[in-house]
Amino acid sequence: MTDMALKIDRLCKSFADVPVVKDISFAIRQGEIFGLLGPNGAGKSTTINMIAGVTRVGSGSIEAYGYDNQRDYRVTRRLLGVVHQEVVIDNFFTVEQALKLHAGYYGIKDDPAWRQMLIERLGLAPHLHKVMIKLSGGLKRRFMIAKALIHRPRLLILDEPTAGVDVELRHSLWDFVRDINARGTTILLTTHYLEEAEQMCDRIAIMNHGDLIALESTRDLVDRLSRRRVRVCLDQPLRTVPDVLADYQPQIGDEGRELKLDLPVDGTAGALLKELCGLGLSIRDLETEQSSLEEVFLQLTGIDQTRDTQDER
Secondary structure: OOOEEEEEEEEEEEEOOEEEEEEEEEEEEOOOEEEEEOOOOOOHHHHHHHHHOOOOOOEEEEEEOOEEOOOOHHHHHHHEEEEOOOOOOOOOOEHHHHHHHHHHHHOOOOOHHHHHHHHHHOOOHHHOOOEHHHOOHHHHHHHHHHHHHOOOOOEEEEEOOOOOOOHHHHHHHHHHHHHHHHOOOEEEEEOOOHHHHHHHOOEEEEEEOOEEEEEEEHHHHHHHHOOEEEEEEEOOOOOOOOHHHHHHOOEEEHHHOEEEEEOOOOOOHHHHHHHHHHOOOOEEEEEEEEOOHHHHHHHHHOOOOOOOOOOOO
16 A cells, blocks of 8 residues: 555646646645645646546546556545636525535545534535525635535645635634544645745645755755844944945845844854844844745745735646
């Protein structure tokens, strides 16, 4: 039995002869929460659609728990649950009807106890007799997660599951995701909320323009590429930065009373403090900062995360 929930090998896809996924390879271990990140147009959703079987594979292979998703597609569909970025609902059924029926699409008998657990945990109980068109955006997201889990998949794929939902719902969804992960469900997640990815994901892959440009543990990625900065508060304003501090990329703020300095890779705040004291600077306070995953992401991709997050392919 393989210990990999998902294995992607040299996966490629083009649309109208334009490559959007370029020879990418990665694997997800069973029990992981794995983040697949990237700016708009990076190829994340196309990759997920190929994994889910709704987009044909250009070339390369995808295996779920050792089963090829093209040759053994009936098996792999049962092993996967997918929450797509777009809201996908059926307006002809109520929430209760849809959840009762959906497991049968995978050839699996409805499990009332499991279904009721999903309903309670996702806050759907008061809305069971509503048709989909009557649900709010947040409730539609909750329903999509319940629908994706109704057949007890071993790998749950979440493509921007909290896009457009409020903070309270976002936190409750992540609590639920952590819970089902603790029960043994492997998670593949894409999100534009990089703080979420940093908190949730064991490992992260970053795509840009169809290429895989980073793949390692979240902590290692941040530690390896993050910038350590020291913020120094001075009693006396500084008019010019001494030349000996030029290598620290100095920035002056607060009318000369604040000095920001970047530590070199092998530098320490203690050594810098000693150097500052040797310059006769009167230091009132000092604090160190480290880059977040978002800053590392922007460093790798060169993309402004504040831009509109639509048109993701």
